[in-house]
Amino acid sequence: MKKYFDVNSPSSVPLSLYIHIPWCIKKCPYCDFNSHEASISFDEQGYVDALIKDLEVELPHIWGRSIVSIFIGGGTPSLFSPESIDKLLSSIRAYLNFNSSIEITLEVNPGTVEANRFSEYKAVGINRLSIGVQSFNDKYLKLLGRIHTSREAEKAISICKGAGFKNFNIDLMFGLPSQNTNDALLDLSTAFDQLPTHISWYQLTIEPNTQFSFNPPNLPCDDNIWSMQKEGQELLKCNDFFQYEISAYAKKKFASIHNTNYWEFGDYIGIGAGAHSKITNFNDGKIERFSRHRVPKRYIELAGHSDVIAHKKILDSDDISLEFMMNTLRLTNGIPANLFFERTGLHMNQIKKELKYAKDRGLLDLCGDQIVASSHGQRYLNDLLEIFMK
């Protein structure tokens, strides 16, 4: 691959840090992330130490670059004590430069136990919470196998605000088993009352190898889900939540920095069991993806060694252009055309034919310097993306 990158300004590709905490009290039947039910105890201390050792190994790959965001996700990261989070963040601060407006998000479960820790999380440096509410209706919470109630969720949110978190996200799902449009919209209205800055509103989908895939629930029909989505999007808009990605809605200036970095094909280091990374090497222009061992016990053993990497792949130019599109076309407003070169180091000619084809089929708008999926293209994004597969 040719060296197209400007090697003198590696900072032109933003860098994020993702930290994976792989335990939950109970695995949800729809979840296909790398999470494990926490048995009586899990090695919290050992895992935090492992994460720090793991980060050290990564440092040579990101030398001199500052990070724009940290996301601690899971699993249920709020199972970890504020002391552990403190230790983790302190070490990271010692190793990495933080961008002045860095976003540091912690994913939390809206249970009573966790809520009592919110103010301490704030104190150790977390500046954004992502609260996994999923629904404000106990009927659906039960169907989804969640361990909290809607009351607990509302309480947790009020504690979150009381702790001084101005920036927080509520995760909500729609298209739940036997849900009607009314119930879906009611969940949104209840969320608005909590005054979040961000709502992730996404459709429940049955992923392979989840409990739901083996024992499928009775999901609403396509037509009903479609009307939920249309009416919900209208409601979000009326309440000043602007859609910026397929499933992400935010108040002005509160789009998640961390998620936006994914969608804009930025770089990220993922540490923790099963975490994925994508790093650009500015010396040779190569882009590499890799992931770590998934099983927590094994991860703890291997952290600090290069063996902790389970899979590694240097992307070829076809991979890069496809993955660039897979991410950026999810953005409601698309991206400026020059971002393609900035993030991939490849010339636009690489995808010229495909862009034209997609445009001719009404799936893509190329207005001025902006590349954006048309409304038709957003609706049939998978068909649009298929065009970029070689």
Place this chain on the structure above:
Amino acid sequence: MPSLKYIRNFSIIAHIDHGKSTLADRFIQMCGALSDREMEEQVLDSMDIEKERGITIKSQSVTLYYEKNPKEIYQLNIIDTPGHVDFSYEVSRSLAACEGALLVVDASQGVEAQSVANSITAIDNNLKVLPVLNKVDLPSAEPERVQSEIEEIIGISAENILEVSAKSGVGVEELLEQLIQDIPSPQGENDAPLKALIIDSWFDNYLGVVSLVRIVDGEIKVGDKIRVMSSSRDFIVDQLGIFTPKRNPKKILSTGEVGYVVAGIKEIDGAPVGDTLTLAKAPADESLPGFQTIKPRVFSGLFPIDSADYESFREALAKLRLNDSALHYEPETSQALGFGFRCGFLGMLHMEIIQERLEREYNLELIITSPTVVYEVLTTSKKIITVDNPAKLPLSNTISEIREPIIVADILVPQTYLGSVITLCIEKRGVQKKIHYIGSQVSLTFEMPMSEVVLDFFDRLKSVSRGFASFDYTFLKYQEADLVKLEILINNEYVDALSFIVHKDFSQSKGRELTEKIKEFIPRQMYDVAIQAAIGSKILSRQTVKAMRKNVTAKCYGGDITRKRKLLEKQKEGKKRMKQFGTVEIPQAAFMAILHVGKNK
């Protein structure tokens, strides 16, 4: 050189599953041609497809040496024959190289129609037909009943019929003795000019054309300059030999023998099947009669999914045609499918086999359009045109009449299923001509339109008779019929590759069923897809494939993109066999939807 009296050339005639291949294997084993380790099941069926389907498509030969006693060693040449109705033409080719045939009949199933037809061909070719009862060790065996069936239906004496079990080997030795005694040794003059009949030819990537030949007169040696009589082209013989069934090189093939010849022939049509080989320096006066050319009965369009494959597709067809003269092809252009070939086949099985071979052996991905028979059209200007492609049917105002091919179907069925078989034949517009009770079986003769027979008649017949009915058919005549062209429109555009010719009385129901079927095959996509059936400008029926509401992955965990990619790859893979038609993707299967009409009744 073996003396003629120690050579026996014979075929084995048997219905599918009546045990032909097992018997051949047993012969091979008894004559020690292969070690047990080499003894792969059913060695004669050498194509992958043949093994998988348990059928024989192409003729194959094997030479065995049977030691009756140390002084009498017999050379036995078995020329294998296909057992399916589609390939009866191949049977007559094999029989032309033989002096006798074993008629193997399952002792519980009884005589089946194709075996009857093939036996009669053998008898007409002056072959000695030796009936054999197989599977006599099964509890359901009824040797007496089957024996009388053989006598009544085929009309040969089965008085001293041999009873064997090819599976256990019981009676096989006796059978060998019997066939040496009963089947005549070949005639011919070893000193006469060479006449070698090409039974089969195929293309080998390393050797070029390999031909299976029967030496009728004279002999052929490595280094001889041979002449292909039809083209008068000369070649030097590089290799000779016999199949044991491995290729076993020899220096010489003499009168009466069956073996292979490799003569550096690189052109695919260098040694056509049925042609005669002779020596360049002492040529024979006249060539052997050869084989009658066979006309394909079923036509369909084959189109490469990737238009870049067109040339390799043409080459592949030429190679297949080399030893399958029943395969016809000529270029065809479709508005919907682009450049391809109109191919003619003996029947549906033949078509499937060719399709599979093209895809497997030549790595081609193809779309096949609905098969059709050949119609005759009498135009208003009194000209007769043959139509093998519904899209090419002349304008209706220039047609005086359309004639369809009629066949005579001979069906053998146990009495229990007689009613349902007759019902089926009448449903297929058949006219009963003869009915004849033989023991527990009934022999039925129907005249039926070929178009009704080629599509799914065979499958339906098997299903209404639980597999017990068998049939064979021959072309009879062209006959005027009230036929119309049914056209299919996708999103209001006529798709030439989906049109077909149908009897007017059935046009309404066929049109409705076909649009319903096509609907099942077209997946929901970004836009509504309207499927209409029409005759001229009259729309008979309409179905709509509703557009998908959306096609988006809701939650995409940013870090791990690999799963999402797999999803897209799966989606793309699913569309591989689809053809873009305007904004609509039509899967390959939709072009064959006609085959599924009426199946789930």
